[in-house]
Every structure is written in C-alpha cells, then in structure tokens.
Amino acid sequence: MSATRRIVVVSAGLGQPSSTRLLADRLATATTDALLERGLEAQVDVVELRDQAHDLGNTLLTGFPTGGVRAAVDTITSADGVIAVTPVYQGSYSGLFKTFFDVLAPDVLKGTPVLMAATGGTARHSLMLEFAMRPLFAHLKASPLVTAVFAASEDWGTAGPSDHSLAARIGRAGEELAAAAAARVSSGPVDPFADPVSFDDLLST
Amino acid sequence: MQFGIFTVGDVTTDPTTGTTPTEHERIKATVALARKAEEVGLDVFATGEHHNPPFVPSSPTTTLAYIAAQTERIILSTSTTLITTNDPVKIAEDYATLQHLTDGRIDLMMGRGNTGPVYPWFGKDIRDGISLAIENYALLRRLWTEDVVDWEGKHRTALQGFTATPRPLDGIPPFVWHGSIRSPEIAEQAAYYGDGFFHNNIFWPMSHTKQMVQLYRRRFEHYGHGAAEQAIVGLGGQVFMRKNSQDAVREFRPYFDNAPVYGHGPSLEDFTRETPLTVGSPQQVIERYAAMADEVGDYQRQLFLMDHAGLPLATVLEQLEILGGEVVPELRRIAAARKPAHVPDAPTHASRVAAAGASPEAVR
Numbered sequence: 001m002s003a004t005r006r007i008v009v010v011s012a013g014l015g016q017p018s019s020t021r022l023l024a025d026r027l028a029t030a031t032t033d034a035l036l037e038r039g040l041e042a043q044v045d046v047v048e049l050r051d052q053a054h055d056l057g058n059t060l061l062t063g064f065p066t067g068g069v070r071a072a073v074d075t076i077t078s079a080d081g082v083i084a085v086t087p088v089y090q091g092s093y094s095g096l097f098k099t100f101f102d103v104l105a106p107d108v109l110k111g112t113p114v115l116m117a118a119t120g121g122t123a124r125h126s127l128m129l130e131f132a133m134r135p136l137f138a139h140l141k142a143s144p145l146v147t148a149v150f151a152a153s154e155d156w157g158t159a160g161p162s163d164h165s166l167a168a169r170i171g172r173a174g175e176e177l178a179a180a181a182a183a184r185v186s187s188g189p190v191d192p193f194a195d196p197v198s199f200d201d202l203l204s205t
Numbered sequence: 206m207q208f209g210i211f212t213v214g215d216v217t218t219d220p221t222t223g224t225t226p227t228e229h230e231r232i233k234a235t236v237a238l239a240r241k242a243e244e245v246g247l248d249v250f251a252t253g254e255h256h257n258p259p260f261v262p263s264s265p266t267t268t269l270a271y272i273a274a275q276t277e278r279i280i281l282s283t284s285t286t287l288i289t290t291n292d293p294v295k296i297a298e299d300y301a302t303l304q305h306l307t308d309g310r311i312d313l314m315m316g317r318g319n320t321g322p323v324y325p326w327f328g329k330d331i332r333d334g335i336s337l338a339i340e341n342y343a344l345l346r347r348l349w350t351e352d353v354v355d356w357e358g359k360h361r362t363a364l365q366g367f368t369a370t371p372r373p374l375d376g377i378p379p380f381v382w383h384g385s386i387r388s389p390e391i392a393e394q395a396a397y398y399g400d401g402f403f404h405n406n407i408f409w410p411m412s413h414t415k416q417m418v419q420l421y422r423r424r425f426e427h428y429g430h431g432a433a434e435q436a437i438v439g440l441g442g443q444v445f446m447r448k449n450s451q452d453a454v455r456e457f458r459p460y461f462d463n464a465p466v467y468g469h470g471p472s473l474e475d476f477t478r479e480t481p482l483t484v485g486s487p488q489q490v491i492e493r494y495a496a497m498a499d500e501v502g503d504y505q506r507q508l509f510l511m512d513h514a515g516l517p518l519a520t521v522l523e524q525l526e527i528l529g530g531e532v533v534p535e536l537r538r539i540a541a542a543r544k545p546a547h548v549p550d551a552p553t554h555a556s557r558v559a560a561a562g563a564s565p566e567a568v569r
Contacts, residue, residue: 061470064409066479193420196389199397199428202339 004041005181007031008079012049012086012097013119020119021048023151023170024085027117030174031083031181038182045079047072049096056099065103073104081113081181082142084133088120092132101136109142113180115173116148126150145180147173206540207551208533209249210242210525211284211441211508214262217515220463225515231261232268234518238511239272241522243279245529251282251314251508256290256323266299273307280553281307284405284508285316285384288345289337290327292361296341297348297369304374309554314382314403314439315342317391333360335390342381342394349378377561380552382439382506385417392417396424396436401551403439404501407510408466410479411500414440418501434548439506440497443482446527450485457484464514487531494532495539503544505551507536 009028013020024046032042049056055067065073076082086097116133120126129148137144147169155166162168212235218225226234239250252262252269262268269281281303286296296313303311317334318324324331340358347354348369357363373379382401385391386409395402402421406414418438425436445460447453454473461473461484476482483493498504509528512521550556 058471058475062408062467062476064413064479066471066475192389193416196393196420196424199393202335202390202393203343205336 003039004043005035005080005178005184006078007035007042007044007081007083007177007181008076009044009046009083010049010076010085010097010100011046012094012100014050014087014094014096016050018050018087019151019153019156020085020087023117023119023149024083026170027083027085027115027149027174027177030170031081031115031177032174034175034178035182038178040178040182045075047075047100049100052100053096056096056103059103060099069103072100073108076104077108079112080184081115081177082109083115083117083177084137085117085119086133088118088125088128091125092128093118093136098136101140104140107141109137109140111184112142113177113184114142114144115177116144117150117173118148119151121153123150123152123154126152143180145173145176147176149173206504206537206544207248207280207506208528208536209247209251209280209282209506209508210238210511210528211249211251211253211282212238212262212512213253213510214255214260215465215513216259216261217465217513219515219517220459222517226518228261230518234512234521235262235268236272236275237518238521238525239279239281240275241525242529243276245525245533247279247525247529247533249280249282249506249508251284253284254287254318255320256326257320266303269311270303270306273303273310279310281311282382283313284403285314285318287318287323288315288341289317289334290323290329291341293341293345294348294361294364294367294369297345298371300379301349301369301371301373304379304554305371309374309377309558311554312380312382312552314384314401316384317388329360335388336360338391339394342383346378346398349373374554375558375561377554377557380554380557382437387413387417389417389420392421393424396421396430397428399425399428399430401437401439401505403441403506403508405441406481407441407443408480411481411497415500418504422502431549432547434502434545437506437549437551438501438504439508439551440501440504441481442494442497442507442509443480444490444494444509444511444524444528444532445484446487446490446524446532448486450489453484453486460514460516468514487527490532491535491539494536498540498543503540503548505549 009024011021011024028044035042052068055069058066059069086093114137149169216231242250254265354367382403383395384403404414404417422433422436426433445457483490
C-alpha cells in the first residue's frame with residue numbers, strides 16, 4: 001500500500017467565509033492527523049462548490065462536465081476518502097450540494113468512505129444527516145461512516161472537552177475516516193473505454 | 206471523404222421573430238434542405254427519427270423516398286434509426302424497399318433513442334436499451350443476409366421460415382453506421398461487425414469523442430476487419446457562418462441562447478470552445494474541421510447540423526450555399542491530401558457490390 005491517501009473535501013457552503021468550510025477544514029485536519037498516526041500522508045484536495053455553481057448548472061443542461069466541474073469530478077473519482085459537508089437548507093442538504101453528486105457518473109463513489117457533515121442554525125436539523133444524506137450515499141454505493149458530524153451555531157461557542165463536544169465529534173469522525181481510508185486500496189478511476197465487455201458476452205446476455 | 210447534413214427535425218420558434226413553422230412547413234423545409242444539399246455538392250442527407258413533439262420526422266423512409274424521387278446523386282441516410290423500438294423486421298423491409306427505389310443511394314445509422322416514454326409507447330423498456338440494440342440488430346442482419354430465417358430472441362415474437370422481402374438490392378444490404386454518444390457497448394458492436402461508427406459529438410468535448418472513436422478503432426482491428434486506422438468513422442458538426450465572423454456571432458447568438466438542449470446554459474463562447482460548434486467565417490470553420498482528423502484519425506463522413514433552433518429556412522439555405530460552395534471543397538482537398546492510400550473511403554452500394562464480387566468474404 002502506498003503511504004499516501006487522497007482525501008477530497010466537498011464543501012457546499014456559500015458564505016465567504018463559511019461555517020461549512022470551517023467545519024470541513026477541521027474534519028480534514030482531524031483526518032490528516034489520524035492518518036499521520038498510522039504513518040500515512042494525506043493529500044487533501046478541496047472542491048468548493050460555490051466556485052463551480054455556474055458550471056454545475058451548465059453541466060446539467062449540456063450533459064457533459066464543463067469548466068471546472070471536470071477537474072472536480074476527476075478529483076473525487078480518485079479519492080480514498082471523501083469529506084462531504086453542506087449547510088442545511090429547507091430541512092435537507094442544499095441544492096448545490098446535490099447537484100454535484102447528480103452529475104457524477106454511476107459508481108464513481110462505489111465503496112469510497114464518506115465522512116458526512118453539515119452545518120445549520122439549530123441542532124434540531126442534525127438528523128438530516130441520517131434521513132437525507134445517508135440515503136444519498138447509500139444510493140451512490142459509497143460507504144458512509146458511522147459518525148456523521150453536525151455543527152449547529154451554538155456548537156461553535158460550546159466549551160469542551162467532553163465526549164459530546166464538537167471537537168470530540170470531529171476527532172472521532174476523523175479517526176473513522178482515517179481508518180477506512182488507510183484500509184482502502186483504491187483501484188483508481190475506472191476507464192469504461194479501456195476494457196469493454198466483449199461482443200460475444202453482449203450477444204449472449 | 207463524405208460531407209453532408211443531418212437534421213433533427215425540430216419544430217422550434219424563431220426567437221428573433223416569434224414565428225413557429227407548422228409541421229407541414231417543417232416537413233417541406235426538410236425536402237428543400239435535402240435538394241439544396243445535393244445542389245451545392247454535398248454527399249449525404251440524413252434525417253432523425255422521433256415519435257414526440259416538437260419533432261416531425263416519425264416516418265423517415267416516407268420522407269427519404271420522396272426526397273430520392275427529387276434528387277439524383279445524394280446518399281440518403283438516417284440519424285438515427287431507432288433499432289430499439291422499431292421492429293427489426295419492419296426496418297429490414299422498409300430500408301430494402303428504399304434501397305431498390307433509390308438504386309442503392311441509402312445507408313442507415315442505428316441509434317437507441319434517448320426519449321424515455323418512446324420505449325413504453327412502443328412496448329419496450331428503456332432499461333433494455335443496449336440489449337434491444339444488440340438483439341434487434343443481430344436479427345436485422347440475418348434478415349438481410351439469409352433468405353429464410355428461423356429465429357428466437359427475448360424482445361420480439363419468434364420467426365419460423367420467415368423471408369424478409371424485398372431482398373436487398375444486388376444481394377448487398379445497406380451499409381450500417383452505429384451511432385452512440387457514450388456507450389462503449391455500441392462502439393464494440395460496430396467494431397464486431399466491421400460496420401461504421403458515428404460519434405455525434407455536437408454537444409460533447411473532443412476529449413470524449415476521441416475516447417469513443419479510439420475504442421471503436423482498437424476493437425475493429427481486434428475483430429479482424431483491418432487496421433485500426435482503416436475503421437469507418439463519422440462525426441457530427443455544427444456551424445453558422447457569415448463572411449465576417451462578428452456578423453455570424455451576432456446573428457446566431459439569439460438562436461444559440463434559446464436553442465433546445467443547451468439554450469439558457471453555457472455561453473456561446475464557452476460552448477464553441479468545448480464542442481465542435483463553430484460560429485464565424487468560412488475560413489474558421491475550415492480550420493476547425495480540418496483539424497478534427499488530428500484528433501480521431503482520418504475519417505470517412507462528416508455531417509453538419511444546420512437547421513435547428515428555429516433558424517428560418519431561407520437562412521439555412523444560405524448556410525448550405527456557404528457550406529457547399531466555400532467550406533466543403535476546401536475540407537475535401539485537405540482530407541484527400543492527408544489520407545493515406547490504405548485508409549478506405551466510406552462504403553457505398555457500388556463499392557460494396559464491387560467488393561463482394563471481387564471477394565464475397567469481404568462483405569459480411
């Protein structure tokens with residue numbers, strides 16, 4: 001196994017600065033630290049969906065990834081672990097967040113460990129991660145981690161350390177992602193043009 | 206190398222005038238375009254097949270036969286024939302008939318169709334798209350090459366002792382292209398049979414087109430039909446031209462901005478950069494399309510989409526004048542100069558008859 005793991009952070013925060021990105025960065029740091037403890041380097045790439053908002057709209061309309069979306073798609077395709085963070089809008093992940101996953105080819109995230117996280121004004125939205133985001137990644141055949149992290153506004157001002165503080169949850173989630181990414185032998189992106197199903201097989205099925 | 210046009214047959218409101226052609230006007234315009242294509246020296250006219258508004262071409266062989274009666278030389282084709290939802294028996298009969306009527310001036314491009322409801326309307330399931338394309342085409346080939354067919358498959362009723370009539374002209378079935386935008390299975394199918402592969406790249410970046418064409422070429426060689434560079438490749442294209450490129454951009458922009466498929470999406474500038482759409486002077490079109498072979502290798506057929514997005518017939522006819530008068534002669538010259546001798550031209554009925562006479566094994 002190579003000594004580097006590729007961690008891709010997808011952040012759907014719209015503000016600048018954004019608390020969603022703040023949470024994403026803290027999760028990335030926790031993951032990087034936990035990988036280091038295992039003797040592994042982390043290569044962290046961040047996909048800021050705000051920067052791709054227009055091109056994501058174009059991608060929906062044209063059917064092929066335009067502008068920076070292509071690079072973003074390529075980046076996530078070769079990830080050993082994904083940190084996916086969205087603000088809660090109208091009780092769910094944001095439309096921008098969903099749009100990015102809508103334009104991915106089937107099976108791009110198959111088996112990829114995903115650390116799910118979200119920000120919101122109130123902890124009453126925290127179960128969104130379980131009833132909305134987890135089914136999304138289940139559909140994508142990804143491997144969402146047991147711990148998902150929700151940061152409500154009040155969490156940023158709550159003192160730790162306790163087992164339930166935001167910092168503790170971030171640490172636990174980073175640990176889980178590091179363990180999953182460390183164990184993963186990424187096969188790299190699948191090239192559908194490299195090894196086609198032979199025609200004899202197509203004829204016989 | 207063959208140059209031609211292909212039409213989707215959309216009935217679209219002209220965004221600059223608000224006028225919408227009637228179906229009658231659109232169908233008659235299609236005939237006018239085909240006649241003009243022959244007049245300006247193009248080689249191919251192809252029509253799509255659709256079974257839902259706002260498209261008119263639901264009955265391609267009717268239209269193509271009518272055009273054939275009014276033309277002398279141009280090859281008539283489809284873009285595409287729905288191999289999934291049409292009965293392959295009816296395709297065999299319809300296109301063999303058309304082949305006789307036109308003295309062999311036809312070929313076909315097979316496609317699956319991407320309009321979801323068309324499948325159930327014709328009693329099929331879109332999830333069977335690839336399977337339908339493979340089984341139906343395998344049957345179609347047998348209907349054209351075997352006089353009496355016993356057949357059993359998954360997607361249509363079995364045949365016992367069936368003879369498709371009329372038999373193909375001179376015993377040689379129409380040449381077939383397989384069109385697919387992103388399914389490797391269809392490139393594989395085209396390669397397996399040694400048929401043509403058409404990549405309708407008009408909405409796609411060249412990086413993707415190249416992958417599909419390379420797969421087809423590699424597998425064409427794998428299946429023993431010749432070297433990869435001898436495979437039969439076609440590409441789509443989309444252009445709008447005026448003497449001054451600024452005039453072309455100014456005139457075409459409202460059509461682009463409101464076009465079906467990509468309208469209200471990327472800018473004209475983004476789209477022309479990422480796809481083969483070229484809006485500018487004839488010279489710009491020549492430079493862009495002469496360079497296509499650098500990406501996909503020497504290829505046999507280039508079809509342009511000229512008549513969509515509500516462009517008025519008079520404008521499209523002008524465009525065909527420019528295409529046939531200034532652009533295609535130069536593209537022909539460039540293509541002929543660069544093509545090595547062992548790379549074949551697009552097969553025609555005459556060349557296929559000759560090949561069969563010389564060596565019957567050469568035509569599968």
